[in-house]
Amino acid sequence: MSEACLRDAALRIVASPVLVDKLRAPARDLPDDERVLDALPLAPARSESLAIRPAKQARVPPLAGLADPSQRARIVHALANHELQAIELFAWALLAYPDAPDDFRRGLVSTLVDEQRHFVLYQECLAEQGVSFGDLAVSGYFWNKVALLSSPAHFVCAMCLTFENANLDHAEATEQAAIERGDERLVSALRVVHRDEVRHVAFGWRMLDAFKGDDETMWDAYCARMRWPLRPELARGRHFDAEARRRAGFDEAFITQLAGATRARR
Template sequence: MEIHQFAHQILSSESLETKLNPAPPDLTDEQPSGSPLPSQPVRNSELKIVPGKSVRVPPVDGFPDQSQRERIVHALANHEFQAVELFAWALLAFPDTPSKFRRGLLKILDDEQRHTRMYIACLERMGKRFGDFPVTGYFWNKVPNIKSPQDFVCTMSLTFENANLDHTTENALAAQKIGDKKLAQVIEQIHDDEIDHVKFGWTWLKRFKSKDHSMWEAYSQGITRPLRPGLARGRKFHPEGRVEAGLDDEFIQKISDSIPGMEAGYESSEESDRP
């Protein structure tokens, strides 16, 4: 099976199982441009994307209350689920990129499938299923502005996954505080993987950018409002993960100086996009 066929299957199947099924180990990439590029994913009726303004998710302070915790974990699962689909989308959108870049996208897609399954398992422990609450298309809404692999790594790796370094840090602490060790472990594992994902974006932005631009200039060019540097961080900024991912001092400082754009990074309402 070709990589594009696997990516296309994820985006065109209604089945959650198919979308979360890991890639066969022997995928080939001989005809990268073999599948059409969808602008929206096919989903089952429970996971149909609804407008952000009709969805409300409590902040992480709600963790001690199980009904709020279920709602929050459901939103976290939806973030990971959209990440799966967006990495599949990128594999179809950028067939002419280096093989190493495409294999990197595929590896991250595999991680995002695992993250989604891990949050779904947490939900099921609480007696809920993925699809019990409405889901937004917060990540998908940004796709029309992603015109190049540079835009993709700036949007996905260096904004959403970058912000997730803070959200996972805060959420793991909140889970520990209520004594939910399993949930805390899941979030910590995701945090560690996200460091690698941010590193992937950083490494490839360095390759894709024009030599005349600093990394910060290249990043600023790669995102389109309402995306902005303030959405690459949480309310509380934790530099350690960025240092580990290899981001340079100027970049880390600029993100740290940006005004945080959203509450804890949950299923963001459209309001969260406002400056």
């Protein structure tokens, strides 16, 4: 089906249940003049095998499980599922914030195209083991937060400065575990993801800087737009890579605050 504008491409990604439709990039130079939608979807359309299940049905083994083929498949399947949700949510943001500035919308498109490439890299890692995406249950960790994303600033705080920010640490830890297992395909996928993630986090940083009030620090602006259960400690992994945050353009005050954010025990 031909698409007349960026909104149509974004709607196809969110509202088609067909996986290949979600993996096709918006055509270059699509006009962005028609932005408004009658009804914003609050969940993605999915085929039966990719229906979002409760988290307890899609548990992810710890990284030590990479040594065991069936656990490796579950870990990589979960990584691919994160990419799929990112693809859909960056497309969703194009539908949700029609009044957002052009540079925000351009950044959404370029990030979503990267997420489509990341998904395929993990899909290839699964194929190596004879596993197809959808063979295992998927959860909806990112989509479950969609009601909290009430503005473009809330969106970048959650997606770019929390989930993608945490992935700066998680991707590195997973890469280290994959190196130890000699899993070259997964190592090279994770390196691409990590490199691109720095750029995605940097996009979130620049956008929050543009959206925030002049009298707010970046840290205060970030915390003010995070609603429970989102919180700063979710924006980092166990090992905190300060250098990756510097490459993403963070200021030292923000890095210090994030380095000190630790997970509350339940």
